[in-house]
Amino acid sequence: MSVSAPSEAAPQSVAPASIGLVWARTALASGGWLLGCAAVAVIGIVALGLGRYAIEPLDVIRILLSRIGFIETDVSDTARRVVELVRAPRILSAALAGAILGMTGAALQGIFRNPLVGPQIIGVTSGASFGGALAILLVGTTAATVGFAFVFGLVAVFLVYTIARVGGRAPVLMLVLAGVVVSAAFTAFVSLIKYVADPNDTLPAIVYWLMGSFATATYDKLFILTLAVLGSVLVLHALRFRINIMSLGEEEATALGIRVEPTRWAILAAVALGVAGVVSVAGVVGWVGLVMPHLARMIVGPDHRKLLPAAALAGAGYLIIVDTLARTMSAAEIPIGILTALVGAPVFAVLLRRLHLKGWGRG
């Protein structure tokens, strides 16, 4: 799997512990990360064996091994194309998208100190939606959809930044309100595009794309997504410790020597990059960025050095499973946004009840 989770196990406050204890904890933590990565990999490989075109699970393994060069195989060309050109880029895209949605959701919940925040709060989702819908309406090519979604996603964040900035700084409240304003504006523009779109074919294409789908995943799109995710992950990973401090609150962070404004904007830009990448290749995939950080926080706690990679792993595994359901349950694709919401909403309700007991209280 191409989900690269940093597997460092940063021990905290272990000063009095013996060296042996540190080693044991490190080994245990590393084992946990390995287990997490392995679980995502297994989910991915199982998903590779499922689909509307019947392929023996063993043939899938043969195709994979022969691609690496281990064995020769006489599996049919059709099966090979289905596995290599249809399923593989799709599963990798779902994994990467789930990972970055989980990770950005965790980062945003940290810096906004709010458990109800997801990537849509800073306007990037609706901005990218508008860009993609505009491209389907005017151009109709995949490259245009991806490009427009990406550019307008970043434009939306820039607008949020401009509106929220008062006297050289942007308070959290202003950011959230500006995000609401910009989201509302772009949502209205999306409605306008739906209104003028051809109801026979363009409109369904836009509506379907907005609901989110990995159905048209290709290696080209995967490449774009990978670049966006890499850029986003590098920044978020580099700032993981600062996110911890920011989650204490603005005054505490300033007192601890963090330059709050630049740090916050670096994080927001990284989130925008990652989420725009996802929207541009798969449309709007809701709920993952909201729910997965909570799940991860229940397992590894609120320390963002662990929480970010854990949310990424949880998001990756979750989205592979949901997308596999979307493409196998019926001949017609089920929009993934419907499934993530159907699964996400009740899970989130349960998590909310538990939040009173743990997790946020420890932040």
Added chain:
Amino acid sequence: MSPQHSSSPSRQDVEINPAKAEAKFIPNKIVKDTLLVASFLGLAAIAGATIGKADDVTVTDVNGFSVTLTEPSQRSAPLPPPLGTFAIAIPGDADHLVTAHPWSKAVMMQGSLAGYFPSLADLPTGAVGGGFAPNIEELLATDPDLVFQVGFIGDDVLAPIIAAGLPVLTINVTANDDAMDWIPMMGAAYGVEDRADWILSWRKETLASITQTLAGLGDEDRPTVAHLARYGDALRVVGGGHFRSWQIEAMGGVNVASEVPQRSAEISAEQLIAWDPEIILLNAFQPDLMPQMVYDDPVLQSLAAVRERRVYAFPVGGDRWEAPVAESPLGWMWLSELLHPDRFRWDYTAEITAAHEMLYGQTPPPNAIGRMLKLDANQGSTGYERFSAF
């Protein structure tokens, strides 16, 4: 007045001789034209006799809406997309419509009609938007005496029109040839019942003759077909709930996606591979779509339709032949021959010319036939040379 029909297909069980086909069709066309002129003269006589009676005409649609017209509609507003070109074909001119759906206007500009009726370039389209929602003020600004609207998506798209005091007739669109209901209704509204009779008879006769030619066709002789409603940025197939699915079955094919209940639905490439249709039809709603794009698609290389190069872009005449339009019989000729080249051999120059003369009173220019049949786009596809033989 006896309606005239298009010629039935020239069934040929042996090798086709183009000269023979030509010789066979020309007298046919002359007879047809003569009959047309005669029928128009007869119509003029009857019309002259009835002028001044000012009998009210009540027209009722399939959903029970009815309007009473003191005189035939002169300024109609056909809001559903397929009715835009019907509102030209049924009265035989472009003077009876004051607005059309943007999608309908697009195909008027893209196909033959812009050349036949240059005034269409100025036709306003603001009266209806996405989701069939009418814009009442724009609609009122076009001063229509009759509005056509869809009757199957709830009252919201109808109530404002009725509230504005405009007479409205509705249509349904199901997985059948609903145009058989629209034609007599529009003919009555425009006061051209005999033209509507002819257009309907041509439709029924063409369908009947194809059905007859296909009689005894075994299931194993029906090629499997996927009609792509969108390709490129998304992959959508025509599902079992659409006219276009009925059309495939009626022309002796099997719609691989008939299990999908929707009109069209997003599918994965893998699902298309699992269905593995023998023939793929490309929609004309994306005007730039070409079979070569499918042939070049690395994911679809193993499809039988790609290996045997049997991907075809649907033609566009006055409207898109794949849709329920006045020219549907031409689309049926094309599709029946595509699916069963051993059973059908239509003379497209003769059929299209006759149809356009009847429907629009216009003769297509010589190079237009090939453009309608998309000879350029389809030239790399198996067997398409037979369509350029004219």
